[in-house]
Amino acid sequence: MTEAVVEDAGDIRTGKIKLHPPADFEGMRAAGKLAAECLDMLTEHVRPGVTTADIDDKAREFVLDNGALSATIGYRGYRHATCISLNHVICHGIPGPKTVKPGDIMNIDVTVIVDGWHGDTSRMFFAGEPKVKARRLVDTTYECLMAGVNAVHPGATLRDIGGAIQTRAEAEGFSVVRDFCGHGLGRVFHDAPNIVHYAEYRDRFGGFHRAAETELKSGMFFTIEPMINEGKPDVKLLKDGWTAVSRDKSLSAQFEHSIGVTEDGVEIFTKSPSGLDRPPY
Numbered sequence: 001m002t003e004a005v006v007e008d009a010g011d012i013r014t015g016k017i018k019l020h021p022p023a024d025f026e027g028m029r030a031a032g033k034l035a036a037e038c039l040d041m042l043t044e045h046v047r048p049g050v051t052t053a054d055i056d057d058k059a060r061e062f063v064l065d066n067g068a069l070s071a072t073i074g075y076r077g078y079r080h081a082t083c084i085s086l087n088h089v090i091c092h093g094i095p096g097p098k099t100v101k102p103g104d105i106m107n108i109d110v111t112v113i114v115d116g117w118h119g120d121t122s123r124m125f126f127a128g129e130p131k132v133k134a135r136r137l138v139d140t141t142y143e144c145l146m147a148g149v150n151a152v153h154p155g156a157t158l159r160d161i162g163g164a165i166q167t168r169a170e171a172e173g174f175s176v177v178r179d180f181c182g183h184g185l186g187r188v189f190h191d192a193p194n195i196v197h198y199a200e201y202r203d204r205f206g207g208f209h210r211a212a213e214t215e216l217k218s219g220m221f222f223t224i225e226p227m228i229n230e231g232k233p234d235v236k237l238l239k240d241g242w243t244a245v246s247r248d249k250s251l252s253a254q255f256e257h258s259i260g261v262t263e264d265g266v267e268i269f270t271k272s273p274s275g276l277d278r279p280p281y
């Protein structure tokens with residue numbers, strides 16, 4: 001999540017980025033694997049006719065049955081094990097009685113805590129057959145995530161990650177959401193640094209924004225979680241205080257991995273053990 005200020009944002013404000021010793025990678029591997037397995041398990045449950053609350057119930061049971069905790073239940077008053085963001089919802093959609101319809105696309109985002117370590121991941125799912133343009137948006141968003149991941153190595157910068165994502169999205173005529181970003185994580189859910197998914201942009205008041213050129217170092221843990229819109233990047237927050245939708249109601253997609261910077265590149269903690277990282281499943 002992604003606002004500039006979050007509850008446990010002490011380190012975000014001071015900008016101090018933790019460098020984890022090699023032993024900490026084990027903790028993140030276990031947490032990342034369980035989060036990925038939760039999404040794997042949900043795959044067959046995503047179909048027309050289910051409610052988003054049904055899907056959330058499955059996720060919560062899976063996490064607790066595996067002796068883990070949900071990081072989102074009780075987080076700033078949030079009460080669910082997942083965020084489920086349908087169609088033009090960008091992120092933080094709240095599970096509820098809404099029934100999934102044929103052709104819907106949705107992001108399911110889950111964060112688990114295993115032995116104190118956070119595994120945070122999300123993927124897009126289809127209910128039935130999506131429209132051609134929705135499929136292209138989802139494919140492009142996955143490619144954006146992986147372009148960002150593949151830009152990670154010691155000596156690269158945060159700006160390189162955002163640049164790789166923005167270039168890929170804009171080449172397809174899509175836009176990068178700027179109001180939410182990825183985040184450091186580890187024993188803390190939302191830690192420094194902010195991971196923006198652009199290199200630069202001009203806002204509607206003419207202000208120029210540039211991603212930080214902070215250097216990546218081995219032992220950094222963070223998420224990359226680009227949100228890509230079919231139309232304009234502008235966000236509207238609904239009255240529930242959580243659900244973020246595209247202002248122009250265009251479709252939005254997102255994928256998220258938790259990663260670690262290694263001595264020579266990157267390790268993805270939340271890869272699907274079953275190869276279910278992207279649709280079609």
Ligand code: MF3
Pocket residue numbers: 001002072075076078082083092109110111120225242256
């Ligand atoms: N998992 C989200 C993220 O990627 C955070 C969700 S916070 C919640 O950072 F409270 F909305 F669940």
Ligand code: CO
Pocket residue numbers: 001120182183223225256
């Ligand atoms: Co996240």
Ligand code: CO
Pocket residue numbers: 001109110111120121122256
């Ligand atoms: Co997440």
